[in-house]
Amino acid sequence: MADIKFEPAKMLKEKPDxxxxxxxxxxxDYMFAMDYNxxxxxxxxxxxxxQDIAVSPANTTLHYGQAVFEGMKAYRQGSKVVIFRPMDxxxxxxxxxxxxxIPEFPLETVHEGLTQLVAQEKAWVPEQKGQSLYIRPFIFAxxxxxxxxxxxxxxxxxxxxxxAAYYAHGFAPVRIMVEDxxxxxxxxxxxxxxxxxxxxASLHAGLVAxxxxxxxxxWLDGVERKYIEEVGSMNILxxxxxxxxxxxxxxxxxxxxxxxxxxxxAKEWGVPVSERxxxxxxxxxxxxNGKLEEVFGSGTAAVISPVGVLGYKGQDMVINxxxxxxxxxKMYDYIEGLHCGEVEDTQGFIEIVAxx
Ligand SMILES: *Cc1c(COP(=O)(O)O)cnc(C)c1O
Numbered sequence: 001m002a003d004i005k006f007e008p009a010k011m012l013k014e015k016p017d018x019x020x021x022x023x024x025x026x027x028x029d030y031m032f033a034m035d036y037n038x039x040x041x042x043x044x045x046x047x048x049x050x051q052d053i054a055v056s057p058a059n060t061t062l063h064y065g066q067a068v069f070e071g072m073k074a075y076r077q078g079s080k081v082v083i084f085r086p087m088d089x090x091x092x093x094x095x096x097x098x099x100x101x102i103p104e105f106p107l108e109t110v111h112e113g114l115t116q117l118v119a120q121e122k123a124w125v126p127e128q129k130g131q132s133l134y135i136r137p138f139i140f141a142x143x144x145x146x147x148x149x150x151x152x153x154x155x156x157x158x159x160x161x162x163x164a165a166y167y168a169h170g171f172a173p174v175r176i177m178v179e180d181x182x183x184x185x186x187x188x189x190x191x192x193x194x195x196x197x198x199x200x201a202s203l204h205a206g207l208v209a210x211x212x213x214x215x216x217x218x219w220l221d222g223v224e225r226k227y228i229e230e231v232g233s234m235n236i237l238x239x240x241x242x243x244x245x246x247x248x249x250x251x252x253x254x255x256x257x258x259x260x261x262x263x264x265x266a267k268e269w270g271v272p273v274s275e276r277x278x279x280x281x282x283x284x285x286x287x288x289n290g291k292l293e294e295v296f297g298s299g300t301a302a303v304i305s306p307v308g309v310l311g312y313k314g315q316d317m318v319i320n321x322x323x324x325x326x327x328x329x330k331m332y333d334y335i336e337g338l339h340c341g342e343v344e345d346t347q348g349f350i351e352i353v354a355x356x
Pocket of ligand 1: 071194198230232233234235254255256257258259298299300301
């Protein structure tokens with residue numbers, strides 16, 4: 001058992017009406033923290049009151065972005081509080097750390113800190129189906145130094161935020177613009193890491209897509225602007241002629257936990273899946289031949305995000321009449337069922353962390 005200190009809060013906050021707060025606006029009473037320096041390694045694991053943090057104006061993260069993060073969710077299952085695939089998220093954060101040269105953190109201690117934090121904050125896990133407690137672990141460099149180099153000090157924090165149901169008014173298929181000017185990431189770059197730089201690289205294209213009447217961007221590869229990578233900050237899947245096709249992990253695509261869940265569940269259902277390179281031309285061809293059955297994104301925030309329209313070079317492809325397809329709908333219902341305990345967890349995705 002890791003030694004995790006606890007500092008009680010002087011006052012607890014009033015809990016908001018979760019149905020009215022959207023995403024990422026409210027935070028719970030406590031957070032988990034841990035620090036790194038070269039003498040002590042990772043040390044001082046602690047659960048402390050949620051608070052602002054002071055950093056040097058020369059903080060290396062503010063200038064050069066050496067940081068990684070994760071996003072996962074806790075749900076209520078009757079009297080239990082569960083987290084969906086927490087170890088898979090923490091292992092991905094390890095991988096992101098390797099890419100950003102952040103020193104390896106003690107996985108067991110952080111997992112236990114996460115578990116203890118969510119157990120401490122169990123009253124913040126919303127009860128209604130679709131609502132959840134969003135968990136944001138992150139690590140950032142803290143050297144007060146303007147030189148460009150790998151930092152010698154870091155802080156790891158985990159903060160928690162209750163979030164409303166993503167689809168409060170039912171499934172809403174999104175309009176996606178295929179981006180052939182800007183790129184999110186390239187092979188050999190940071191695309192496989194969950195790191196702020198990838199988000200910074202995506203903001204402007206997202207804004208342009210909005211101005212053109214689309215909700216989000218479909219990213220093509222950074223070299224040829226030909227092969228499909230991701231949609232917004234989600235992975236993307238196509239159902240073409242009965243097969244679920246998704247871009248293979250080539251180093252520039254994030255290895256999504258929801259993507260992996262969708263592929264595992266599809267296999268369990270006996271639906272053929274294929275992880276391979278897929279070009280925008282192949283998607284257009286399938287559309288013309290009437291074989292493009294469904295398109296949807298996958299990610300922790302929305303779980304499944306059906307794509308109703310794909311706009312490419314000024315032409316809109318309307319997918320499945322602009323409506324959510326049956327496979328995406330069934331997959332969404334199944335994964336949401338796993339979250340709330342209505343579907344039996346045959347693959348060990350759910351970890352119980354507290355009882356009410
Ligand atoms: C977080 C993220 C995803 C989705 O990953 P999940 O583990 O399914 O939440 C996909 N693409 C990018 C770029 C991401 O940052």
